[in-house]
Amino acid sequence: MRFFLWLSLSSLVLGLDRITKNLVLLKLEPNTPYPIFPCFDLTLIFNRGIAFSLLSTGGDWQRIFLVIFALLVSIGIVYWLYLLKFSAWPACSLSLILGGALGNLWDRLTLSYVVDFLDFYVGTWHWPVFNVADLAISVGVLGLIIECFKKHKT
Numbered sequence: 001m002r003f004f005l006w007l008s009l010s011s012l013v014l015g016l017d018r019i020t021k022n023l024v025l026l027k028l029e030p031n032t033p034y035p036i037f038p039c040f041d042l043t044l045i046f047n048r049g050i051a052f053s054l055l056s057t058g059g060d061w062q063r064i065f066l067v068i069f070a071l072l073v074s075i076g077i078v079y080w081l082y083l084l085k086f087s088a089w090p091a092c093s094l095s096l097i098l099g100g101a102l103g104n105l106w107d108r109l110t111l112s113y114v115v116d117f118l119d120f121y122v123g124t125w126h127w128p129v130f131n132v133a134d135l136a137i138s139v140g141v142l143g144l145i146i147e148c149f150k151k152h153k154t
Contacts, residue, residue, distance in 0.1 A: 006081050006095040013099025017132040018106065021115040033119060043119040045129050048112070070105040074098055089150075093143030096136040103133030 024044050028034060033041040077098045081091060107114040116129040 002091070003082050006091050007078070007098075009092065009095040010099035010102065013096060013133070013136045014102045014106070017100070017103030017136070020117070020132050021103075021107070024117040025115060028117065039121055041119040041121070042117050043129055045116045046111075046113040047116045047129075048114075067105060067108050070101050070108070074101050074105065077101075089143060090147045093140040093147065096140030096143070098140075100133035100135070100137035100140065103131070103136070 024042060028042060028044040030044045030046065033043045035041050077094050081094055081098075104114050114131065114133075116131045116134070118131060118135070119129045120127045
């Protein structure tokens with residue numbers, strides 16, 4: 001039963017990611033900042049690379065590799081969630097990672113790039129633009145790192 005709870009969390013992340021990306025695709029012009037708060041804009045960009053637009057000039061081989069990698073990671077996480085008895089913290093973390101991976105995988109399969117739009121900055125320094133899926137993956141990875149430190153305390 002818990003397995004389906006964690007898959008529901010992944011589905012929620014995927015749904016939020018799809019909704020927000022569809023909204024920005026409908027409402028925003030690419031590469032045009034729309035100020036929301038000081039230090040935060042919505043800026044639609046199309047990321048053909050991986051995190052922080054690394055390897056964005058890799059071409060089709062890279063997209064195929066990233067699609068296969070995301071599929072394998074997603075299948076592995078689903079299997080891991082199904083097979084093992086997790087405490088809530090690592091299961092929640094894995095569910096966030098799964099939802100985020102599926103959100104970006106959807107983009108790569110349907111658009112050949114990932115839609116990013118959350119743009120944080122201080123002065124002229126900008127954090128790389130990201131999306132809800134990236135946020136979920138980051139929070140999930142942080143949760144797993146915290147879990148590792150909790151378990152290996154002396």
